[in-house]
Amino acid sequence: MLSQSEIDALLKGAIEVDQKDGQESVNLAELINQGGEQRGRAETEGGKKVTSYNFWSPDRFSKEQMRAVELVHEDLTERLTTSLPTFLRTNLRPRLVHTEQGRFHDFLKDFPPNSLFHMINLAPLPSQVVITMSPNISYLILEQRLGGKIEGRYQDRPLTEIDQSLLRGLVEHMLGDIKAAWSKVVSVEPTLEDSTTNQHWVQMIMGNERVMLLTFELNIQGTTGTMSLFIPFNTLKPIANVLNPHIWIAGRKEQQQDYTTREKVLQNMQRVTLPIRVPLGQAELRLREILNLAVGDVIQLDTSIREPLVVEVARRKRFTGRVGRSGRNIAIQINGVIREPADPTDEIER
Incomplete structure (x- = not known):
């Protein structure tokens, strides 16, 4: 049993062990550190990778679930490639380039103040999905919709009410493609609940949600920007058991009869x-x-x-x-x- 003074001396590297047969003394602190360095080198030489774990913000989505969500939105990009050019009257090809999960407020601080956030409800799933586009792409879309010429540059200015209304029209046009892309996993009815540039309001609505971020690359006539989509963990929690890439690829989906909808259809048919x-x-x-x-x-x-x-x-x-x-x-x-x-x-x- 070491005394407190011996423990303090050990931590300071002041304790040495005498060796027999005339061998030099060994410093215990150096010996401990040397062993740690050797173990670190052995782990490096063995090819082991050490991944840091964030206890404050742990991962909520498994790799299979994230891959299933990626497949859904890769299908969404194909649909948007067909539908958006007819709406904007110019070529536009979105591409999914990055997925990540984390806290919403950590991602929010990276967006400029004039970003327009669209909050979409995927009924019957809880919470809200948030979509936002980079300002350079937003202004080019506005210029195209108003009949201007895309010149690859924009003025950083606050969005007017007319600007926000035109951008809301673009997101509302995308709702049909979002519904079709999710149809292999779950039947949803997307609706645009609100659009705002007030980041404090968005933060209050989303709270400290754990979200999955999907980043899309948008290219309009040589100008490249991004579209970010935030999906809260609470939104995907009710369908976690069907978020499987094999189910999505095979197109296998249990058909659940909606008796309420069936009754409404029958009532409408009876009036024909x-x-x-x-x-x-x-x-x-x-x-x-x-x-x-x-x-x-x-x-x-x-x-x-x-x-x-x-x-x-x-x-x-x-x-x-x-x-x-x-x-x-x-x-x-x-x-x-x-x-x-x-x-x-x-x-x-x-």
């Missing part, structure tokens, strides 16, 4: 009106016979009163029935269903 027609029969007459018709004349049809009549719904033969009376009204009683053979042309169209 369809024309119903019941031909009593046909007869062919010469024009002279038609001109000589008078009140009380009888026209003989090609049907018999014992034969069922055909009920046509929207010009398609659907039922058979018999004519009768319901109160003071003439009515038709349904007594059969007509099963039409499949139309080969319908099969081709399907």
